[in-house]
Amino acid sequence: MANIRERYQNPVGGDTINLRLFTYNSNNLANVTGVSKVDIYFLDPTEVTETNLDGRRLVETITTITQESTGKYLIQLNLEEPKYCIGKYLDVWSLEFENEDCPASVENPFQIYPDLWYTTPIPVVYDFAFTFRPNRLRQGSKRYLIIEVTPNVPRGTDLARYYENLAIVADLNISIEELCGECVPVEEDLRLIVDNEPVDYREKRYGYFYLDTTDMDCAVYNVWFTLSLGENLYISDKSQLQIF
Numbered sequence: 001m002a003n004i005r006e007r008y009q010n011p012v013g014g015d016t017i018n019l020r021l022f023t024y025n026s027n028n029l030a031n032v033t034g035v036s037k038v039d040i041y042f043l044d045p046t047e048v049t050e051t052n053l054d055g056r057r058l059v060e061t062i063t064t065i066t067q068e069s070t071g072k073y074l075i076q077l078n079l080e081e082p083k084y085c086i087g088k089y090l091d092v093w094s095l096e097f098e099n100e101d102c103p104a105s106v107e108n109p110f111q112i113y114p115d116l117w118y119t120t121p122i123p124v125v126y127d128f129a130f131t132f133r134p135n136r137l138r139q140g141s142k143r144y145l146i147i148e149v150t151p152n153v154p155r156g157t158d159l160a161r162y163y164e165n166l167a168i169v170a171d172l173n174i175s176i177e178e179l180c181g182e183c184v185p186v187e188e189d190l191r192l193i194v195d196n197e198p199v200d201y202r203e204k205r206y207g208y209f210y211l212d213t214t215d216m217d218c219a220v221y222n223v224w225f226t227l228s229l230g231e232n233l234y235i236s237d238k239s240q241l242q243i244f
Contacts (some may be wrong), residue, residue, distance in 0.1 A: 002078065003169075006202040007110045010168045013081055017110065019091050021073045029071030033096040036103065038062040038075050043088040056090060086112050097240060116169065118162045123231075126163060127152045130236035137211070139218050139243050140242055147172065147199060147207040149227060164205060171228040172199040172207045176241065181219025183210045196226065216243050 006012040006018050023032050040059045047055035060083070066074045075091070077084070093106045129150045137143060149172065151163035176194040178184050185191050193216060199207035222238040 003119055004076075005169065006013055006200070007108070008203040009078065010113045010165060010204075011079060011110070012113050012115050013084060013086065016081050017077050017079055019075050019077060019108070019110065021071070021093055021108070022105065023071045023095070029069075031067070033099055035065045035067075035073055035095045036063070036096070038065065038094070039092040040077065041090045041092060042085075043090065050160055057090070059203050060117060086114050086157070108109070116162075116165050120159075124163075124166070124229065126159075128167060128227055128229075128234050128236075130239075132223065132225075132239065132241075135223075135240065136242045136244065137213055138211055139216065142210070142212045142214070144201075144208045144210050145174075145223075147174070147209065147225065149225075151208070160184075166229055167205050167227070168202070173197060173226045173228075174209050175222075175224050175226075176211075177222045178217065179220045179222045179240065180218075183216050183217060184219070199225075213243050218243055 002014055002016045003011075004018065005015045007020065010019045020034075022087075023030060027136075030061075039061050041056040042059050044055040044057045047057050049055075062075050062077075064075070066076075068074055074078070074091075085169040088109065090107050090109055095104050097104060097118050106141050129152055130147065131150070132145050132147045134143065134145070149167040149170075151160060151167060153160045153163050154194060173191065173196045174194055178191045178193060194211075197209075199209050199210040219242075221241045221243065223241045224238045225236040227236075
C-alpha cells in the first residue's frame with residue numbers, strides 16, 4: 001500500500017502525494033469560480049533552453065480536482081515510475097477567480113526524493129522532542145497549533161540529518177484532554193477533546209493542526225503527541241494549553 005505524503009513531507013517514488021491549494025478573498029477562505037485543470041511539469045535539466053529556462057516538461061494534466069471545503073482544493077498524484085522520477089516539479093493550477101476574468105495560473109513546487117536508506121549497527125534508539133505554540137488562546141479563537149518535532153541526537157551529524165528525515169515522513173497524531181476547569185467530566189473519555197487525530201498539514205519537521213475553541217470551556221488542557229516510526233511509537237509528555 002502506497003504511503004500518502006504531503007507536499008513538503010519528502011515524498012519518494014511509489015508514494016501518493018497530496019497537492020493542496022487554498023484560496024482566499026481578502027481575509028476569508030473563498031471559492032473560486034472554477035478550477036479547470038492542474039498541469040504537472042517536471043523541471044528537466046536536459047530540457048533547459050533559452051526559451052525554457054527551467055526545463056519544464058509536461059508530465060500529465062489533472063482535471064479531477066477535489067474541493068474539500070470552502071476554498072480548499074486537493075489533487076492526489078500516484079508517483080509511479082517511469083512517469084515520475086527523482087527531481088523537482090511544478091503543479092500549475094488553472095483558475096477562474098471571477099466569471100468575467102481571464103483564467104489565472106498559480107504555480108507551486110514539489111520534489112520527489114530518493115528512498116531514505118541508512119545502515120547502523122544499532123536500531124533506532126534515539127528520542128524526539130515535541131513542542132507546540134501558541135499554548136494560550138482566548139476562547140472563541142480559531143487557530144492552527146504549530147507543532148515541531150526535533151530529534152534528540154548529536155547535532156550537525158549524518159545521524160541528526162537522518163533522524164530529521166525520519167521525523168518528516170513519520171505519521172504524527174495529536175490528543176487534547178481537559179485537565180482542570182469549572183465542569184471537568186469525571187469520565188476520562190469524556191474529557192478528551194481531540195482523540196489521537198492525525199496532523200494532516202505537514203511541512204518538513206513542522207505540523208499544523210486547526211483548533212476551533214468556540215465550544216471549548218475556559219480551562220487548562222493536556223496536549224500530547226504520538227509519532228509512529230517503524231517498530232517504534234513515541235508518545236510525548238503532556239504539555240498544557242490554556243483557553244481563557
